[in-house]
Each structure stands twice: as C-alpha cells, then as structure tokens.
Amino acid sequence: MTPPPMVRTSWLLCTTLCLASCGSTVRLDAPPVTVPMASRSTPDTPPSAASSAMPQPTTLATMPATDAEATQTRAIASANLQEQRLPSREDADSYATRADAEALATELAQNLSLDPVWVWSVLSQARFQASVPKLMMPAPTPTAKNWGAYRARFIETRRVQAGVDFWQTHAADLSRAEETYGVPAHIVIGVLGVETLYGRNMGRYRVLDALTTLTLDFPRGRSDRSAYFKTELGAFLLLCKEQGLDPTRMSGSFAGAMGWPQFMPSSQRKLAVDFDGDGRIDLVNSPVDAIGSVARYLAEHGWQKGQATYFAVTPPPPSGDLDTLLTPDILPIFTPAEMASHGASLSAAGQKHPGLLALVQLHNGGQAPSYVAGTVNFYAITRYNQSSYYALAVAQLGETVSKEVQRQNGRKLSSN
Numbered sequence: 001m002t003p004p005p006m007v008r009t010s011w012l013l014c015t016t017l018c019l020a021s022c023g024s025t026v027r028l029d030a031p032p033v034t035v036p037m038a039s040r041s042t043p044d045t046p047p048s049a050a051s052s053a054m055p056q057p058t059t060l061a062t063m064p065a066t067d068a069e070a071t072q073t074r075a076i077a078s079a080n081l082q083e084q085r086l087p088s089r090e091d092a093d094s095y096a097t098r099a100d101a102e103a104l105a106t107e108l109a110q111n112l113s114l115d116p117v118w119v120w121s122v123l124s125q126a127r128f129q130a131s132v133p134k135l136m137m138p139a140p141t142p143t144a145k146n147w148g149a150y151r152a153r154f155i156e157t158r159r160v161q162a163g164v165d166f167w168q169t170h171a172a173d174l175s176r177a178e179e180t181y182g183v184p185a186h187i188v189i190g191v192l193g194v195e196t197l198y199g200r201n202m203g204r205y206r207v208l209d210a211l212t213t214l215t216l217d218f219p220r221g222r223s224d225r226s227a228y229f230k231t232e233l234g235a236f237l238l239l240c241k242e243q244g245l246d247p248t249r250m251s252g253s254f255a256g257a258m259g260w261p262q263f264m265p266s267s268q269r270k271l272a273v274d275f276d277g278d279g280r281i282d283l284v285n286s287p288v289d290a291i292g293s294v295a296r297y298l299a300e301h302g303w304q305k306g307q308a309t310y311f312a313v314t315p316p317p318p319s320g321d322l323d324t325l326l327t328p329d330i331l332p333i334f335t336p337a338e339m340a341s342h343g344a345s346l347s348a349a350g351q352k353h354p355g356l357l358a359l360v361q362l363h364n365g366g367q368a369p370s371y372v373a374g375t376v377n378f379y380a381i382t383r384y385n386q387s388s389y390y391a392l393a394v395a396q397l398g399e400t401v402s403k404e405v406q407r408q409n410g411r412k413l414s415s416n
Contacts (some may be wrong), residue, residue, distance in 0.1 A: 096124040100216055108234050119237060122247050126212035129205060133219035135254045147362035147370050147389060154194050154393045155400050163189050163401035164408060166198045166287070173275065173288045181295035182305030187377075188294050190398030191384065192287075195262045199287060202260065203253035211236055211256040211265075232256055235265035242269070243281065259283030260290035261297070271297045301383035304355065304376050309395045311350030313373040315359060316343025325359040330388050332356040332376055339373065346373055360388050 095101035105123045109116035167174065167189055174185035196202050214229035236256065240247040252258035256265065260283055263272060272281045275292025283290050316322050321342035325334065334342070336351050344359060350373050360374045372378075372392060381391035 093128040093130075094124075095126045095128065095212055095216070098216070101126070101212070104212075104216065104230070108230075108237060112234050112238055114237060114241065122208065122237065122240075123212060125248050126208045127206075128217060129209045129213050129254075132205070132210050132213045132254045133217060136214065137219050137222060144365045145363040145389070146365040147392070148364050148367075150389045151393055151396065154397050159193050159197055159397065160400050160404055162198050162200075163193045163397065164404050166192070167401060167405050170287060170291060173291050177275070177291050177295040180292070181299040181303070183295040183298045183303050184398075186398030186402040187298065187309070187381070187394065188291055188398075189401050190394035190396075191294050191298075191381075192260055192290060193397050193401070194390065194394050196260055199260045199290075202262070202284065203251055203257065205252060205254050205256075206248070207236060207250045207252045207256050207258060207265075208247050210252065210254055214255070229256070232265050235269055239265050239269050260287055261294045263293065263297075267297065268293075271300055297384065298380050302376055302380045304380075307355060307375055307377050308349065308353070309377045309381070310360070310372040310374050310392065311353065311357070312347040313339070313350060313359065313371055314345040315361075315371045326361055328358055330358050330360055330374055330379055330382055330391075332358040332374060332379055334358065344373070360392075362389060362392065 091097070101123055102120060105120040106116060108114065108123075109119040167185065171185075174188060177188060178184055192198055211229055211233040215226055215233050218224055218226035218229065233256075236250075237247060239245065240250070250258060253262060257263060258265070258268065263283060268281070268283060272283055272289065272293040273296050274281045274289060276286050276288035278286070281289055281293075283293060315325065325339065325342050325344060328334075332355070334357050336346055336353055336357060339346060339357055339359065340351070346353075346357075350357070353375065355376055357373045357375060358379070360372050360378070362370045362372075364370060374388070374391070378388075378391050378395070381394050382388065384394075385391070
C-alpha cells in the first residue's frame with residue numbers, strides 16, 4: 001500500500017536527518033595525516049578546489065523522489081554540511097583568516113616569482129604554534145654558562161657509540177667527503193652527532209608552521225628577527241617547488257631547521273649536495289647526502305684542509321694582556337708569536353701553527369674558565385652555530401668517536 005504524499009515526505013525527512021547525523025562525517029578540523037617524508041606530491045590545488053572534491057555525506061538526495069522531496073532533502077543535506085564546516089576552537093590558530101598572512105603570501109609570490117594561488121594555498125594551511133615564540137626567548141631564570149655541563153650533554157656513552165656505529169657504516173662516504181671538501185671525518189661526525197644524534201632527533205615541528213609563526217608572530221622582548229625568518233620561509237617555498245616536496249609535511253626544529261644536519265632552507269638550497277648519486281638531494285632520508293652537505297657547508301665557510309681546529313693554551317694572568325686577547329672573541333687575528341707576546345702559553349703544536357689564532361674563553365659556572373686557541377677551522381664551525389661551546393663540543397665529540405673507532409677496530413684486529 002502506497003502511503004499518502006505527506007507521510008512519504010515526512011518519512012524521507014526523518015530518514016535524511018538520521019543518516020546525516022549517524023552516517024559518514026567529513027572532519028574538516030582534523031589534523032593532516034602524516035606520511036613518509038619521501039612523499040613528493042606538491043599541493044598545487046588551492047583549498048577551495050580541494051574541498052569541492054571531498055566526499056559528501058550520504059543523503060536521500062541521491063535517491064529517486066519528486067522534485068519537492070529532492071529540494072527538501074538537498075536543503076537538509078546542505079544545512080548539515082554547513083554545520084560541519086563551522087570553525088572549531090583550533091581554528092583560532094589558523095593563519096587562513098588573517099589579513100597579514102594573505103599579504104605575506106602576496107609579497108612572497110611577487111618577490112619569488114611564484115604562483116600566488118599556490119603560495120596562499122600553502123600559507124593558509126599554516127598554524128600558529130604557541131611554543132615556538134617561547135622557545136625563541138631566553139630562559140626566564142638564566143643560569144651561568146658552564147662548559148663542563150654543556151660538554152657532558154654531548155660527549156657521553158650513548159652518543160659516542162652511535163657515532164662509532166655511524167662511522168663504521170659510512171667510512172667510505174666520510175673518506176670521500178674529506179677528499180672532496182677537505183673536512184675530516186671526525187668533524188662531520190661531530191656535527192651530525194651534536195645536531196641530531198645521527199638522525200634520531202630531527203625535530204617534530206611542521207616547518208611551515210614554525211617559519212610562518214616566526215615571521216608573523218616573532219616574540220617581543222628580544223631583537224626582532226622576523227625578517228630573517230621571512231627570508232627562510234621564502235627559501236622553504238622555493239625549495240619545495242624545486243625539489244617536488246610537500247610543504248605541509250616537512251618536519252624540523254622549532255626554528256625551521258631540517259634533516260640530519262639541521263640545515264635552514266636557504267642553506268639547503270645553496271649548499272646541500274646529492275652525495276649518494278641517486279639524482280636528488282634528501283637530507284631527511286639520506287645520511288650520505290648529509291655527510292657531503294655538512295662537509296661542503298664547512299668548506300664554503302672557510303675550512304682549511306690540513307689545519308687543526310684548536311690548540312691547548314694557558315692564558316695570561318688577568319692583570320696582564322688577557323683582555324687584549326679576548327677582545328676579538330672567536331675571530332682569529334693573532335699569530336702564535338703575537339699570542340705569546342701577550343703572555344699566552346701555547347702548546348708545542350700551537351706554536352708551530354702557520355695560521356691565525358683566537359683565545360677562546362669558555363665559562364664553567366662558578367669555577368675557573370677553560371681556554372683554547374681556536375683556528376680558522378674553529379671559526380668555520382661557528383658559522384654553523386655561532387657558539388664557541390657548540391664548536392668545541394663538535395670537535396671533541398668527533399675526536400672521542402675517532403679514538404673509540406680506532407680502539408674497537410684495534411681490538412677486533414688483535415682478536416683475529
């Protein structure tokens with residue numbers, strides 16, 4: 001028996017509401033699905049086009065019905081979909097609704113000759129990360145610099161053994177990098193060990209989020225570096241275009257550094273190399289590319305083949321010429337003879353050094369400072385990270401790993 005039209009229409013409406021509330025729901029506020037970094041699809045489709053291709057909720061509008069019934073059904077389905085698209089609380093962190101983000105996209109597209117639609121489709125997916133500005137700020141209660149404590153973070157058993165394993169796995173690649181760029185294996189080992197513990201800690205921030213946050217919401221209370229991060233954001237967009245990377249799925253540090261060697265986007269574009277010969281540069285999945293890229297970076301920043309990184313030194317007493325030697329900080333400007341004339345006592349190897357030196361002071365909390373005589377190669381490492389503590393940690397981690405490799409290889413040889 002066929003029900004009257006009014007009953008049939010009511011039945012259809014009820015069924016539609018039930019299906020709309022219980023059926024498949026499109027979660028527009030869900031976070032993006034993480035995929036392997038090797039994925040190289042580029043999001044050339046703007047959000048408006050992408051959303052129109054999304055699966056729609058199943059409704060009775062797809063079933064045969066009278067025109068009136070179909071109209072009513074479509075109206076209900078439309079209202080249901082509109083409700084799903086209401087902003088969630090998380091959308092307060094989205095840059096998609098901010099005029100300054102849209103202006104930034106226009107500026108970057110124009111300056112970098114990029115498609116403005118594509119640039120905005122990328123930046124509109126960026127999200128403010130509240131922890132990023134906080135991490136850029138100095139500690140609220142800063143502690144005294146302590147070289148001994150800093151060194152202990154990096155020259156420790158787990159990191160040293162990881163370095164030994166990495167060296168033994170990539171000995172041929174490390175030797176090739178030294179032949180190509182003049183940078184010793186132990187220095188490359190030191191950089192990769194300090195930066196990411198040989199690829200174990202490459203950062204969990206979306207690079208797009210970090211760089212956009214530091215461009216548009218750089219924290220007040222310290223020197224403004226938003227212009228620098230805007231340049232890096234532009235370099236990141238160019239890098240993704242050039243290498244076919246998905247900018248919404250690249251992870252790194254809170255400052256936007258990426259991969260095994262933690263290169264900033266501009267450095268990756270200029271100095272990273274395809275050292276494994278597979279036809280592409282991949283600092284996330286290829287430790288061999290990372291080896292070659294670190295060596296090239298240091299070579300491009302003044303590394304001198306065959307020279308030491310630092311020498312042991314005893315400084316002059318505070319009442320002497322100590323301030324004179326410390327004034328240039330880590331910039332090497334003194335010959336060994338000039339350092340000696342100012343009261344510094346160099347090791348025998350340091351006295352024979354053919355280049356310039358700097359007296360580098362490293363504080364030890366409340367204890368007496370430590371000192372080394374840094375060469376141009378010590379200074380080259382500080383171009384990677386502008387800290388004398390960092391540079392000495394890199395050098396000494398590499399030295400420690402090198403000695404342990406020799407010890408373990410000697411033990412294996414003697415047991416055969």
